[in-house]
Amino acid sequence: MQPSQKSVRYLLADGFHDMAYTAWGEPDRTPVVCVHGLTRQGRDFDRLATALADDFYVICPDLPGRGLSDWLSGPALYQPLTYVTALGALLATLPPAVHWVGTSLGGICGMILAAQSKTPLTKLVLNDVGPFIPAAAIARIRDYMQPAPVLPDQAALETLLRVVHASFGVPDDAGWAEMAEYSGRSLPDGNVTLHYDPAIAEAFRAQEPADVDLRMFWEKIVIPTFTIRGALSDLLLEETLLEMEQAGSQSLTLPDVGHAPALMDGKTISAIRGFLAEN
Template identity: 55%
Template structure:
């Protein structure tokens, strides 16, 4: 069964709490799994349970403003450098070689950590994120993030998630319900909204239009890296993924019939990740 944990970290002159869900034996080789922009730690339950069964210690944090982690007092702090500050406190507790699985924003944070001198990361999985995000995809994200949505109940939220996250790929009814239950925050009147701070959208409003160029960060990453791409993804296009795969130590796997981003719940996807992480053990 998963364990719920918290730590305090210092950011912009104040202490905040970062929450994470932990699986597996505490003495196991650690894996940190970091979710996407509007998602949360419980997206990784299936993957974490499988890795824990193999003896791995799996830590799945809620990024600031999501899930059980504190909302930040200044919306302009909702940027990757702030997330990396929070995640660095978690890495400091582990104090040793760590594997990283990051979906979308979680992968971007992983690239930033991997690019640092003396990084504690050993192997890196980038789930549908790469060295460049096309302008059209960045604009699509900016258009929907931060919309304040209210639903009468969890099934209504689930119906919404099935629509907006259809690119995750074919999920079972139980998997969609799992995502909905862990995406729900109950309001005082009993209605349901999404389990993240809508103000995570604020930095997008002031961001320049155009593609997001992450090449400078990617150029500093020298870890064995698995790049997973949904064949229909608009975030990680085919050209960018192919260019990344020309580097020694980088493996690219494209999953047909999936967009942004593979849910990593399917047994074949779980086996793909676990096999890569186990390759050097």
């Protein structure tokens, strides 16, 4: 199955921008919006999207500054409000009943949107993120978000990803190759670097790591939720998952995986599909 490439336009203080997205399946089916983590892009969901596309219309955006989406005019614009604004413009083009799969930052955006009055979200899958994020995890992410390296070729890019994202639990060599295919951008001199705007890392590194409490949003969410946690995760703590389960969230913990699960293995894909298909 071949996806289609589309985009949606949204407005910020510095003008209009285009957010690219990959769409799988038939538009007349229930939409599933899949949103990636901080330094990733929408093609991370290719395997999940392929598995869901027989029953759903799967939409995988590149958040602003990532992948094929427009870069913004400065580091200060790379913040959750910007992402929610862009995603809100996307949601406005869809029917008013949308399922959501969000990895890390994508899950934070999902919680914010699900907490709003008249939200179009009907089901929420949170991949290794919850209503509390410890400062130590944010510090670790900040440490690896150094200035983007310049690499000689795609093979070197894949080698870097295998090190930086070893905790993702990518299940096979083909998965790493798929991740690397969309994770780089070519430079004028023929070298390769990472696909995102370096200003994203600049904005993230400018903030002193601190605990993030999102309970103000979590407590307003009334739609069904399903939380996936990597058993070795430092971002979604075991006690936070327990808090989410006590509030009614279904859950799945993946052994030998950290932050954030790649959502590429058959067991996890089957669990997500089962949750989204429930009446």
